[in-house]
Structures are given as C-alpha cells and as structure tokens.
Amino acid sequence: MNLEKYNTFIEEQKNYFNQNLQSNFKWGWNDSSWYGGTIGSGWLLSRSGKTHFTFGTIKKLKGIENKTIDPVFQEFIKSVLILSYRKSNSKASPQKLYSEFLILKRWFSALYTENTDNVHPCQLSTSILNKSFEILVENSSKTNLPDHAGTYLRLQEMLNHYGITEQPLEFSQKYLYINRQNRTPNAKKTKALIDQLELDEDDLDKEKLISIRTFINIVSLISLCETNGEKIVLNLLLLLIVTGLRSTEAILLKTDALIKQPILDPVTKEHLTLDGKKQYTLGIQYHGAKGAGFRIHWVEPLSANLVETIFQSVLGLTQEYREHLYYIRSKNCSDFLPKSIDDIDQDFVEIDDLIGTIFGVKDNYKGRAGQRDVVIKSIKNVPIYNEIRSGQSIERYYLKKDINQFIKGLANYDSEFPIDHIFNYEGKTEIIAFEDLLFIHEFRSATLQRAFINKSNVLPLNATIINNFLGNSLSVSVFEKYQLMENDKEYSKLTTHIPRHNINTFLALSGLAEHLQAMLMGRVDIKQNQYYQHLALKQRKVTASLLEKHELALYENGKQEVKLDYPIDSIKHDGLMYFSDQLGLENNLKMNLQTFDSKNEVASYVRESFFDEYFQDIAESFNELVKEDQSLANSLVQRHACLHPLPFGGCMREVAVHDCPKRLACQSGDQCGNFALTGRKGELEVLKHTLNELLDKFSHIEQIVAHDLSYSEMLEGLRQKILYLSDLKIKALDRQNGLTPVPVFPYGDAITKLPTTLSELFAIEQQKKETKEA
Known part of the structure; x- marks a missing residue:
C-alpha cells in the first residue's frame, strides 16, 4: 500500500x-x-x-x-x-x-x-x-x-x-456526450446515445414537458385564483414558464431585479421608438445556480410586458407583507407582533383581536364563531391568561408575550437572523432581507386545504410549497381545488423544473448553437444540453408523424395531397367540427355534415347564415324585400333553398331535376351564379386541392408558352380560374377563422395522432418554418 x-x-x-x-x-x-x-x-x-x-x-x-x-x-x-x-x-x-x-x-x-x-x-x-x-x-x-x-x-x-492506489485506476465506462455543431449530426449522435442506452423513446418524456391541457389550465388559473397566496405562487409559475429560470433562482429574485435599458439607434444614438412607444430591453438580475454566478437573464422582447406585469402584480400583492417586515425590523426584531397588536394598550389580547392580525381566517368559515374556533384550536398550546363568561359566549384572553412566543416557534423566527434569508453562494455567505425578496408570502397562505393563515409570519417561498401547490404531494393542488383536469381521470400537475425543460427543449428544437443554448439558460456545463436534445429528438419524431398525417409540411406553395370528399372522412381525419355562435346546434351540425332533409331546413340555414358572405346576393335581396313584405322575403329564400352537394361547395339549382347546363364547370374554376360555398367539413381541403392542381397545370403551360404562343389563350383562361378559386379560398378561410373548432372525440382518443405538448406545437411550427425556408 x-x-x-x-x-x-x-x-x-x-x-x-x-x-x-x-x-x-x-x-x-x-x-x-x-x-x-x-x-x-x-x-x-x-x-x-x-x-x-x-x-x-x-x-x-x-x-x-x-x-x-x-x-x-x-x-x-x-x-x-x-x-x-x-x-x-x-x-x-x-x-x-x-x-x-x-x-x-x-x-x-x-x-x-x-x-x-x-x-x-x-x-x-x-x-x-x-x-x-x-x-x-x-x-x-x-x-x-x-x-x-x-x-x-x-x-x-x-x-x-x-497515487494512493497500488495501480492507477482505469475505469473506462464511457457514455456518449453530445457536442453539437449543427442539427443533422446532432440528431445522429442523440439517436446513437438512445440506442446505446437502450432507451424507450416514449420515456424521453412527455412527463418532463408542459402539456397543452396543463397550459390551458394554468392560463385559466389567472382568473380563478382567489387568495393572495395563490396569486403569488401562480405569478412565480408564470415567470418560470416565460424565462426558464430554475425555481431556486426565481425564489431568490429581489424586488429591484429588473433592468430596463433603452434601445439606441446605432447611427444616431437616439432612443428608438416604434409606433410612438420608446423601445427597451428588459433583463432580470439573479443568482445563477451551478456556478453560473450573479448574472442577467435578458427577456425575450415579446415577453417583456408580461414579465413587468408579473413583477408589478407581485409587488402589489406583497406590499402589506413588506410593511409588516419593515415594522418588525424597526423594533430590531425585539418581538414579532404586528403594529395593530402593539397599538392595543393592555399586555393581553382577546381572540377577536387576533383575527385579521395574527391569523387570517376564511370569511366563509362558519361565521365569526367558526373563525374563533379555528384560532382557539390553533393556539391550544398557548396558555390562556383569562376567561370571562358572558351568557353563552366565552371571552378568552392571552398575554402578548405568549402570542409572540407562538409566532417565533412557527417558522424559525427564533434564530440569529429571523427575517433574513442566509445561504452559501459560491463560497460566500449571502444575506438577503425578506422584504427585499420579490416572492414572499404569509405562512401557510399557499396551502389550499387550510382554513387559516399565519399573517404575522412572512417568509420567502420555497420549492416544497410550490411543488405542493402544483400537485406533487398528497395535499390538494391548485388544479384540484379549481377542478382543472388533465384528462377524464386525473388533475393537471407539474413540477417547478418542467417549465425550464420546456424552454430548453424549444431552444434545442430551434437549432440554436450549443454555446448559445447554455448561455441563455445560465448553464456553465455545456454537456448538460444533451438531455434537452434527447427531448427535442423525441418531439421531432412525433412532429414528423403529425406532419405526415396532417400534411402541414407542404407549406411554401400551399400544396396539399390529401383529398377528402366527404364530411365524415374529414371529421375522422382531424376529429374537429367548426361551430358558429350565430347558428343553432341543429344548423351547426347540418352545416358541417350537409345533411339537410328538406327545402325548409336549407332555407333555415341560409337565413341564419346571412351574417357572412356565403349567400350575400340572396341576403341583399331578402333585406330589400323584408322592408315591404316578410312573406315575400321568406318565399325568395324558399325558392332558392336548394344546396345540391358538389365536391366543393353546392349548387342552388335543382340539378337533380334540370341537369347542369355548364356540366359542373364550377368544379374546375369557372364562375356560376348558382354556385355557393356551404361551410361543410372538408370543403376547404377539396377547394385547396383543386386550386393546387390548377397551379401545377399553369406552371407547366407557362413553360410551354415561352416557346409556343398558341397556348397563350389557354394560359389566360387558367389564370382567371386560379384568381376566382383563390378568392373562394380566402372567403372560406375567413369564414372558418370566425368559427370555433370543437373536438368531436376526447383529445387523447382522436382517430389520428394529435399533439399533446407545447413543445410538439413548437416543433410543428419550427418544421413548417424550416420547410418554407428550404
């Protein structure tokens, strides 16, 4: 040895x-x-x-x-x-x-x-x-x-x-670390890593990302959260989602953490303005974890207003808490009684004096008597100074010094620095006064099951409180309190680190250089990027499947190869129907499926559809006639109440009886006074398909005309058809954008694959962008 x-x-x-x-x-x-x-x-x-x-x-x-x-x-x-x-x-x-x-x-x-x-x-x-x-x-x-x-x-x-061992240690179990230079080599290396570790890619991991449903539920909480404690934790969550900060970094943010710097014109050096508003860059100073040092996170410009709003909102919610801390500090922490208790002349207080000062009890908790019972149970170990019976009621008095001892025992107030946060940071001891921290709360105010909070104990938030709030314990989560479900069996939940996973995965999907990813996320060890690249590979794989099924990738010229002739097929394809708030349920269903059983039903649908441009000529005539005679106006609509279904649109002539004199030329782009768009499901897709076929023919004939002018007239005819169908497409898109998509099947049980996470949606948009750029 x-x-x-x-x-x-x-x-x-x-x-x-x-x-x-x-x-x-x-x-x-x-x-x-x-x-x-x-x-x-x-x-x-x-x-x-x-x-x-x-x-x-x-x-x-x-x-x-x-x-x-x-x-x-x-x-x-x-x-x-x-x-x-x-x-x-x-x-x-x-x-x-x-x-x-x-x-x-x-x-x-x-x-x-x-x-x-x-x-x-x-x-x-x-x-x-x-x-x-x-x-x-x-x-x-x-x-x-x-x-x-x-x-x-x-x-x-x-x-x-x-050299303490007899022979040098030569452990050599090496695992692939990724040093990405560009997207394609990175994908190969990441895949190699997955194969080497025999990982199931399904474990790589939707549980580490924010689902679409959870995100919608988080947005819902903005209007649902009732108490200050709930709103403070929610604001911290929103900040994590926007910035990707670690929860430990956000918890230590100070009230003056925001840095706002004017954007200067590089030539004139004057403050830039846009639409009359001066432009700024917004940064957040924070204690970076894992050796990153005290640094600035520069906020993405579109998020700047939201970040400022979060800071303002939290400062407003916590103003009273800071005033309490200032007051305690002005007494050199000799005791922790609030000013309202100190203002009472006697050395003792009654239970009613404690409600709203030492304790906050829910207003709906069985009235004043119920609130008193909650407080009595909470301080059962505090000695009673005096009891006075008055009829059925009992007045209980406690010494202020005993109440102070109770407060000190609740939350580590009996320490050398009771209202300071002390921690080791990069080898040095740092001290931050509670009142200088952005995210502070009244003790237990973020615990959703409790009937009361301890108002006199103001403390910083911590990861345990936040994770409990978000559903990572046996306690009631905010999602459970407000009945916000992830699916028909489970409530939404997430951890404090998932928002960071989300931002990291977005950056990896975007193809941002590796060193920039690490810099933006406050990361010193660049190898830590690899996990998010695993997630990004998974999301790209899912996206490829989605794009293949929904034909979203064919983006630059709008080509679409899927041709759906029937409404039922279209609904099966994406699981959606489009509803208008101007139509009743029956007409909404029949509009999507085009299952009108009689002229009366068609007439009803046409009349209810006057709010858009689909039946504009009939609407104009109807509005003129209705001023003179309601029955004449109704008979006009009844006369034209025919909507014979065509591959796209419908014919308002009874072609089943009288045939079509133009041999359905409307389906190849010719104009016809009897043709009308119907709004049925799948109609827009077939219209696009027809338009794309004409664009292909036009491109081909255009090349021929360059050598043979005899085809010029044919080319002009195609041009007119394309212009007409393009107008119809715009009209149909405008109509659809004004409707509400309604899932026909439960989201997770859709017939075709649907995205379930925000990063999948991001990956789809990134793929569309890259396809368009290519």
Missing part, C-alpha cells in the same frame, strides 16, 4: 478543513454526520434541498446491503469531498457533493464484498470500480448513467493524481 502518499492526502484535506471551513461550520471533522442544503451551515449551506452526509453506515442504497463503514474509509470519504469542493473553486453544491458521496459508498461496498478483511482505500482498484458500476447499472435509470459514469471518472482522476 502507498500509505505515505495516502496519509499525505488525508492530512492535506484535514488541514484545509480546519483552516478554511471549520470556523463557520457547525460540525467537526470527527462527527459521524454532516448536513447540507437549507439545514446546512458554512460551506454546506445552500438555498435549496436537504442533504444528510451519514458517514458511518450504508442504508437504503439500491442494489447493495446495509452495512457499517470502516472508520478509515469514513475519513477517506470526507477527504475526497473536501478535495472535490476545493477543485471546484469552492463552488460545488451540497447536492453535487452528495452524488459523489453515494458513489464512494458504493466503492466501499464493492471493496468490502471483494475483501472483507482489508477495506483500506488504498485497496481500491479498477475491477472494484467496474463491479460497483455494474450494480449501479442494474439499479439506476438508464438516462442517469452518463452522469454516474462522469462522477466515476471525475473521482478517479482526483485519486490518480495523488
């Missing part, structure tokens, strides 16, 4: 710990446990998460048995964590160190299995690492294996530098 080198390694890390980390760290080198995250201190204090570094035992680690860790190996684990922290320039998060901590425990387990009698760290070997990795492969998600392999390689490199 290389004991001399090993001892040098251990002493170096131990000395660094004692000289640089111990002073503000609650635990010592010899302690059997260290704690990190929000429950940590010093170098292991962070703004999110809770990590327990329990060195003495292995418990509940997948694939390996519970066992006690040898004291020498415990010291080795501590030393490796210290070295890793040092190598990161004191920027390693407790979560990163914890992932290394678990790998080191796996190494010990494999070493123990190999040689029970000698588990000294110097006995670690390549075969030990390989065996531990084999167990990890069997008990870990395949999508995480590249990260685990990277951790193995990182730890191996550090130990090889010190």
Whole structure:
C-alpha cells in the first residue's frame, strides 16, 4: 500500500478543513454526520434541498446491503469531498457533493464484498470500480448513467493524481456526450446515445414537458385564483414558464431585479421608438445556480410586458407583507407582533383581536364563531391568561408575550437572523432581507386545504410549497381545488423544473448553437444540453408523424395531397367540427355534415347564415324585400333553398331535376351564379386541392408558352380560374377563422395522432418554418 502518499492526502484535506471551513461550520471533522442544503451551515449551506452526509453506515442504497463503514474509509470519504469542493473553486453544491458521496459508498461496498478483511482505500482498484458500476447499472435509470459514469471518472482522476492506489485506476465506462455543431449530426449522435442506452423513446418524456391541457389550465388559473397566496405562487409559475429560470433562482429574485435599458439607434444614438412607444430591453438580475454566478437573464422582447406585469402584480400583492417586515425590523426584531397588536394598550389580547392580525381566517368559515374556533384550536398550546363568561359566549384572553412566543416557534423566527434569508453562494455567505425578496408570502397562505393563515409570519417561498401547490404531494393542488383536469381521470400537475425543460427543449428544437443554448439558460456545463436534445429528438419524431398525417409540411406553395370528399372522412381525419355562435346546434351540425332533409331546413340555414358572405346576393335581396313584405322575403329564400352537394361547395339549382347546363364547370374554376360555398367539413381541403392542381397545370403551360404562343389563350383562361378559386379560398378561410373548432372525440382518443405538448406545437411550427425556408 502507498500509505505515505495516502496519509499525505488525508492530512492535506484535514488541514484545509480546519483552516478554511471549520470556523463557520457547525460540525467537526470527527462527527459521524454532516448536513447540507437549507439545514446546512458554512460551506454546506445552500438555498435549496436537504442533504444528510451519514458517514458511518450504508442504508437504503439500491442494489447493495446495509452495512457499517470502516472508520478509515469514513475519513477517506470526507477527504475526497473536501478535495472535490476545493477543485471546484469552492463552488460545488451540497447536492453535487452528495452524488459523489453515494458513489464512494458504493466503492466501499464493492471493496468490502471483494475483501472483507482489508477495506483500506488504498485497496481500491479498477475491477472494484467496474463491479460497483455494474450494480449501479442494474439499479439506476438508464438516462442517469452518463452522469454516474462522469462522477466515476471525475473521482478517479482526483485519486490518480495523488497515487494512493497500488495501480492507477482505469475505469473506462464511457457514455456518449453530445457536442453539437449543427442539427443533422446532432440528431445522429442523440439517436446513437438512445440506442446505446437502450432507451424507450416514449420515456424521453412527455412527463418532463408542459402539456397543452396543463397550459390551458394554468392560463385559466389567472382568473380563478382567489387568495393572495395563490396569486403569488401562480405569478412565480408564470415567470418560470416565460424565462426558464430554475425555481431556486426565481425564489431568490429581489424586488429591484429588473433592468430596463433603452434601445439606441446605432447611427444616431437616439432612443428608438416604434409606433410612438420608446423601445427597451428588459433583463432580470439573479443568482445563477451551478456556478453560473450573479448574472442577467435578458427577456425575450415579446415577453417583456408580461414579465413587468408579473413583477408589478407581485409587488402589489406583497406590499402589506413588506410593511409588516419593515415594522418588525424597526423594533430590531425585539418581538414579532404586528403594529395593530402593539397599538392595543393592555399586555393581553382577546381572540377577536387576533383575527385579521395574527391569523387570517376564511370569511366563509362558519361565521365569526367558526373563525374563533379555528384560532382557539390553533393556539391550544398557548396558555390562556383569562376567561370571562358572558351568557353563552366565552371571552378568552392571552398575554402578548405568549402570542409572540407562538409566532417565533412557527417558522424559525427564533434564530440569529429571523427575517433574513442566509445561504452559501459560491463560497460566500449571502444575506438577503425578506422584504427585499420579490416572492414572499404569509405562512401557510399557499396551502389550499387550510382554513387559516399565519399573517404575522412572512417568509420567502420555497420549492416544497410550490411543488405542493402544483400537485406533487398528497395535499390538494391548485388544479384540484379549481377542478382543472388533465384528462377524464386525473388533475393537471407539474413540477417547478418542467417549465425550464420546456424552454430548453424549444431552444434545442430551434437549432440554436450549443454555446448559445447554455448561455441563455445560465448553464456553465455545456454537456448538460444533451438531455434537452434527447427531448427535442423525441418531439421531432412525433412532429414528423403529425406532419405526415396532417400534411402541414407542404407549406411554401400551399400544396396539399390529401383529398377528402366527404364530411365524415374529414371529421375522422382531424376529429374537429367548426361551430358558429350565430347558428343553432341543429344548423351547426347540418352545416358541417350537409345533411339537410328538406327545402325548409336549407332555407333555415341560409337565413341564419346571412351574417357572412356565403349567400350575400340572396341576403341583399331578402333585406330589400323584408322592408315591404316578410312573406315575400321568406318565399325568395324558399325558392332558392336548394344546396345540391358538389365536391366543393353546392349548387342552388335543382340539378337533380334540370341537369347542369355548364356540366359542373364550377368544379374546375369557372364562375356560376348558382354556385355557393356551404361551410361543410372538408370543403376547404377539396377547394385547396383543386386550386393546387390548377397551379401545377399553369406552371407547366407557362413553360410551354415561352416557346409556343398558341397556348397563350389557354394560359389566360387558367389564370382567371386560379384568381376566382383563390378568392373562394380566402372567403372560406375567413369564414372558418370566425368559427370555433370543437373536438368531436376526447383529445387523447382522436382517430389520428394529435399533439399533446407545447413543445410538439413548437416543433410543428419550427418544421413548417424550416420547410418554407428550404
């Protein structure tokens, strides 16, 4: 064994710990446990998460048995964590160190299995690492294996530098990392990664993206959320969706985080204006996670107004909370009673004094008596100072100092800095006053089941509160409260990180250069882009299927090869019917299906359709006659109440009896006074198909005319037909745009594949854009 080198390694890390980390760290080198995250201190204090570094035992680690860790190996684990922290320039998060901590425990387990009698760290070997990795492969998600392999390689490199093992460690389980230069090579590399890991692409993962239904439900919450607490959390969610910030980054935003800079004309250097409005770029200053540093996120221009509105809305909702915090700070936190309680002369208060000051109780909670009962139960452990009976009622009094002790015990107010947020940021301890944070709330105000909130305890939001609000616990979520369903069985839900996944996937789909993706998302490690590229590949695959079925890709010249002759076929194709609010249910259905049973039904439909241009000539005559005689006007419509179905449109002449003198020339683009568009389902698609065929013929004959002018008259005839059909197409599109698409089938059970996530819609638009540019 290389004991001399090993001892040098251990002493170096131990000395660094004692000289640089111990002073503000609650635990010592010899302690059997260290704690990190929000429950940590010093170098292991962070703004999110809770990590327990329990060195003495292995418990509940997948694939390996519970066992006690040898004291020498415990010291080795501590030393490796210290070295890793040092190598990161004191920027390693407790979560990163914890992932290394678990790998080191796996190494010990494999070493123990190999040689029970000698588990000294110097006995670690390549075969030990390989065996531990084999167990990890069997008990870990395949999508995480590249990260685990990277951790193995990182730890191996550090130990090889010190040469403490008998032979250099040569663990070589390498997994593909993507270094994309352009879209096509990236797609090949990503696919290779998926094949290598034997991933099911269906797991790559719609659960990590915002579904269309969830997004609609989130928008619905803007008008549904009732309480301030709900509105504050919703605003944070909207900010995450717009910016793609991590939730830990958004939680730490300060009230003055917005930066607004004027856009200057590059030539005149004057402030640019557009439509009389001065133009600005909007940025958000924030504490970037994972070593990104204090940085600025520049907001996409179209989102700038929304971001400003979110900030203004939250500041308005939290103004009262900030005033309370200012008041508490003005008393140097000597107590935490609000001003309204301090203004009471006596040293005691009655239950009614606490409602609306210390506690906020729902107005509809069984009246004043019900509100009093809620408060009494909430402070049952607070000693009662006095009780006075008055008939059936009892007045209960409490000492102010006892109420203050209750407040201090609720939310860590009994600490050195009770209304300051303290966290370790890139090796330094940062302190932000609660009143300077943007997202603060009254304790329990975002808990949807509770009948009351603790108004006197104002705190920052945290990831647990937000995830509970969004449906990631057994608590009632905001979607459940307002009955917003994802499907007929489940309520919508999402996590705080899903909006970031969404933005990342959009960027990967857009083909943005890899370094720009990382820069926009505040990411230092460019390799982290790869996961979102997996998602992007999945969305592109789904999109290709959608485009193939719906013919959306043929975009530049509007060609469309699907020819649907019958309304039923068209409805089966996309699962939609188009309804007008100007028509009754019966006429809406018959308009889509063109299933009129009599002239009376056709007449009813024509009369109700005077609101658009489809029957404009009849409408004009009707409006003139109705001024003189209602019956004459009705008989006019009745006379023309024929709508014989054609491949597109309908004929208002009774062609079944009298034949068509023009031999249905309207179907090839000739004008006819008897022809009318009907609005039935599939009509627009057939019209487009006919127009595209004429455009192809026109293009072909145009080439011939360049050499043979005898075809000029034919070319002019086609031109007139194309112009006429183009006008009909515009009229039909305008009509359809004024109608409401109504899904005939449940969205998920549609006959043909429909997009279910926002990123699929984004991928469709991106594909259409790329097709058009090509």
